[in-house]
Amino acid sequence: MGAGHDHGGGHSHGGHSHGGHSHSHAAGANTRRLKLTLVLAAGYLVAEVVGGIVANSLALLADAGHMLSDVGALALSLFAMWMAQKPATARRTYGYYRTEILAALANSATLIGVSLFIFAEAIQRFRHPEPVMGVTVMWIAVGGLIVNLAGMVILHGGRDQSMNIRGAWLHLMTDALGSVGAIAGGALIWAFGWRWADPAVSVAIAILVLYSSWDLLKESVSVLLEGAPGHIDVNAVRGAMMEVAGVEDVHDLHVWTITSGMDALSAHAVVNDVAGRRPASEILYDLHCMLHDRFGLHHLTIQIEPRQFEEHTCAALAGA
Incomplete structure (x- = not known):
């Protein structure tokens, strides 16, 4: 799942640089x-x-x-x-x-x-x-x-x-x-x-x-203890991510503070992979912009997953 690809994950480098500069x-x-x-x-x-x-x-x-x-x-x-x-x-x-x-x-x-x-x-x-x-x-x-x-x-x-x-x-x-x-x-x-x-x-x-x-x-x-920042409602973040067109589910959502004024988010976004649906790169872009604008989050790591993808199958195959 490479960053910026249609079926990939994304890391907000630009946003992080801006946050790091400020x-x-x-x-x-x-x-x-x-x-x-x-x-x-x-x-x-x-x-x-x-x-x-x-x-x-x-x-x-x-x-x-x-x-x-x-x-x-x-x-x-x-x-x-x-x-x-x-x-x-x-x-x-x-x-x-x-x-x-x-x-x-x-x-x-x-x-x-x-x-x-x-x-x-x-x-x-x-x-x-x-x-x-x-x-x-x-x-x-x-x-x-x-x-x-x-x-x-x-x-x-x-x-x-x-x-x-x-x-x-x-x-x-x-x-x-x-x-x-x-x-x-x-x-x-x-x-x-x-x-x-x-x-x-x-x-x-x-x-x-x-x-x-x-x-x-x-x-x-x-x-x-990696608790969520007091000014951010994690349930509201999840709901907002689910509202982005093409996102069917959000799991493994984590929001935490690195230091004062520097909050971070990581999440897995499940998208519909049926032909004719929106490319994952567009969905990823919309997710980043929304999280920047609505919640002030700049350090983002989002993994885009097709509906049938299951992480635990890797471990199962290795064990077999």
Whole structure:
């Protein structure tokens, strides 16, 4: 069943090239976003560590540890972007696109771990409230909030294009929420001496972080398990393929995500092979155009089969 022949299968080379070009362009823009954000976060991390040592503030050093996790997440995302741009090989036929998904998985899992750690720490602080330098924490938190908001603005443009970028963005959002909480908690401690404000705010932030990162974790796992993209109805795809003139049946239909913004489809289309019917090449062309236009699918592999064709007969003949 050769590609482009009347009785053959087809692979969408042109569509894939177009999808690959747009993906490369988006990857370049996202790499620049990550580099700039990483420089901002690393610069403030150094300032926070120095400030914590000079002020002899354990609270500030702890906050610096939180910022360090952001720097690590950004560096991981940047590494994943670099790996994803490496060319495909004979052993890695899809290239290294999935590295981005692995980075998103790692970032979301880390965020969930951080949330659980915050819960545990908050419980301890409710039981044994500790003295907090309210004013100092407030000022440092304001600086951290500015840096995190700037990073979120920079990464915002790539958040919907890449799960990897979304994971990094969520890390910054977590830290930004932490800064807001630290400002509020510091103000309450400074004004009223309410030590419980610090753990109370921490719990609220942890709940928000857990909620946000859980969706990213589920989406990352779904991609790694070859699940169908959430925005594509596989039954609708099957129905649309069956509507193409000459197609009698569709089986072995698979739709999956290679990486963010790059979805793929493979299917077997059974056609009527009676003389006078449409050539398989025309049916294949119509299928490709329809899937491009209606579902935005560009990486396509479609096998055209005559009605009487049965794949398992090859194995049966070999066994005989």
